Amino acid sequence: MDLGVIDLSRLQFALTALYHFLFVPLTLGLSMMLVIMEAVYVMTDRPIWRVVTRFWGRIFAINFVLGVATGLTMEFQFGTNWSYFSHYVGDIFGAPLAIEGLMAFFLEATFVGLMVFGWEKLSKRGHLFTTVMVALGTNLSALWILVANGWMQNPTGAEFNTDTMRMEVSDFGAVIFNPIAQAKFVHTVSAGYVCASVVVLGISAFWLLKGRYIAVARRSMTVAAAFGLAGSLSVVVLGDESGYALTDNQKMKLAAIEAAWHTAPAPAGLTLFGLPDVAARETRYEVQIPWVLGLIATRSLDKEVTGMSELVLKAQERITSGVIAYDAVERLKVDRTNVAQRARFEAHKRDLGYALLLKRHVADPRMASPQLIATTAWDVVPNVPLMFWSFRIMAFIGFFMIALFGAAFVLTSLRLHTKTRWFLKLAVIAIPLPWIAIELGWMLAEIGRQPWAIEGVLPTFLAASSLTRGVLWTTIFGFTAIYGTLAVIEVRLILATIRKGPYEHDEDLPGPAAARLATATPPLPLVA
Template identity: 60%
Template sequence: MELDIVSLSRIQFALTAMYHFLFVPLTIGLSIIIAIMETVYVMTGRLIWRQMTKFWGTLFGINFVLGVATGIVMEFQFGMNWSYYSHYVGDIFGAPLAIEGLMAFFLEATFVGLFFFGWDKLSKVGHLAATWAVALGSNLSALWILIANGWMQYPVGSAFNPETMRMEVTDFAQVLLNPVAQAKFVHTVSAGYVTAAIFVLGVSAWYLLKGQHTDIAKRSIAIASSFGLAAALSVVVLGDESGYLSSEHQKMKLAAIEGMWETEPAPASFTVVGWPDQEARETHYAIHIPWVMGLIGTRSLDEEIPGIDQLVENAQDRIHSGIIAFDALQGIRQAGSDSAIVQEDRARFEEHGNNLGYALLLKRYVDDPRIATQEQIQQAAWDTVPMVAPLFWAFRIMVGLGFLFILLMATFFILSARRRYENHPWLLKIAVFSIPLPFLASEMGWFVAEFGRQPWIIEGVLPTAAAVSNLGIRTVLGTIAGFVAIYTILLIIEMKLMLRAIRKGPEPDDSPEAPLTTPRLSQRLIPSEQ
């Protein structure tokens, strides 16, 4: 990849986004877990659950602060590095981001203060409501961000206006109910739940290995393993839904993930492993499972999944159609008061306007797409193919880790029911060393989603190369270096604060209130071993 302004802008956004997403899944999942723990406390009155809520809430707070600090910068980057993108789709893309700030982030940030400082100022139920409000705000933030991102993957409820030269909303309900956005939301938050569950599981396992805070650790494992098992199973189911939607709306991404160069007879097989070779346009040493990809991608036995070669041919046809749309658009802008010419050009644009973005792919090779050669059109069509090997392996790492999480959670769910942790110290060590794995899986998931969309910043509408700001290479290189330095420092600070809080452990609860006299519910949840 050439280090031009487009590549550098992509690298900068990728770095800041992937740094930010180290904090997001844990925030989403841990907010739910601490709300569950406090609910048990309110229901049973047992102070150990309050102590647990405060301890895990402290870790949530550290992570929340760093997530906010790294997330705010990302929204400013749309204006700094992607100014034409902001101009072109700001009316659509900006709405979910504004709603996220007004509805979700302020809700979450407000009630975070009540969570930390309201223990002795609010009633039990009042404080519990504040805790659930924090959890709701965390998940609503993800919803609105993913509505915006889902529209970039599948731009529904919008149309290009030749008069303003911008994309505009035609049906905001379609933007909100975009099936791609909804599938991404439930899949992403479920992955966040798994991340938090394994984090709680790993830290608790470390306490058991050290023989410290064992009562809290065992109860935390009981919550994390049950919650995490349900979440890990849902990630697989919801991931299947995302794959099905990709076969409908992002066929090239799905073909690249599979390393599928030629269209196979239905139902297509799933490639377990292989070695994609983009130059040879072949996947070497591929091991296939018959029918599986066809069932996942089409949910049928008779529908084909087009291969990369066929999709490139389709892209060439769409580029030719897009050139007609581009010519009609120039005619509309130049016709002035000649209504007859405008009417003719508008009719042509309405017929071919959906392919205008494909004509813009030619801007990489020629200023005016109308004079592009057939060779340039073929090159632009092949530009619609993302780098196959990174997508192929990132997807398989993510899927492999997903099944590992199911196995891990199911194992600890059984151990929790039997209360036999001490008999399996090696499993406790596996849990500790598994803490980084869901973060890796989440990063791989985002890589597949975003890298697989290339060369589009908005699928089929606006190429990434046409969306950047007119900046100098030195300027972007300087900001990349600055962001990497600052974000690395923030990550080190968070790791040190987290480790310090974990080593310190839960603090004794100095609340004067006494537990309820009938703690039977908690005894059913975690039988006493004293």
């Protein structure tokens, strides 16, 4: 196999996934905020809330279109770039994606048109219903995508079929209610709520700094402050729950995040700072908070957090066991009625995927020496420095968001947010931070799973299609050019919408505000 093709296939998918996820969190969060804003309009019957809802609905619509355009590409890539992945686990992985398209995406796409164009056609309550359906569709879409991704992290409810030589569903309920998928869903959705809240907070703060659209900005900031505070607290709490889920299902990922090379006495301390040294397999200059990691990861003071060295020894045992399963499978290909080999496979089938790791070094895993098995066992350790620092930057941004929205909530409650210019400037500067944290979070999730495409089942280097480097480079440059163009278009559309303001026509402005707008200097660009 050409490992360069594998790396380029991973790079292409990573670029498209990270780009697509620039749009997803804003869509998730804005859909829920629109429900809140429009519900206030329906309950109070105050026209200003209609203006508020319609403006943020336009931002949502621009973002939604780009999200759909970039998301479609990713699903096709499973067939074009990861054909063996699709063949080997398609029966399981494809089901949540199909349900997402039929249940969530169609629901979302149907009602988003009514939401955008139905203001003059529907009653107030009828239009609120369409907005609720859009929010439901976006969140259901995230649910089914994360069920699929959660199964890749923790492949429950599926077994290898020696007759078809593929993974097949044995318990679809276990696939849906996978603990990793549940933790990822609530954590991801909460991060989207924070992202949208920061955007609404920052744009409102920009208007207040410029002294424009004060009525809309004040109300938008009030909603963003409360919703963002709840969302940021949820992200941290649910992130803790995700860490607890890793203890049972992805111990290597947790150890890599903490750069825990060896098992420490219980309760383990949380490393605030350190310099992971991969060559020496130790972390230098560690600064730890005693007991905290043990409490987060095990919910106890007497359970250990297993280190990478000990996990590698377990991987070595599983590779050895997997070779037995691999040998039984090869013999069953010749004689499917061989009862002894079927029983032998059943005893070791849990470790079959670990034997496949040897195919990176030898064509037939049964030919691997004990030394090669010991060396291959270290392949299960992901990129420790990248994991270590990505988590800490993400966590720092998460706690900063709590502080930001805590201050916003206090200032809006005291009606001081229009006068506190230092906070308004900080809110504008903070707009990119949630995206940085979210992208780092996805890097943690996906790089932390390496070398597996499906944790413990299918190594990444076996999952890719038989493509050439030239084809992959061409598509990488092509996607980058297309997506870069789309990014410029979206940013220009959103900036133009912000500059135009929340009122669609000058005659919609309140009387005094219309007079002020007529004599006002043109607003500076958002980046000014």
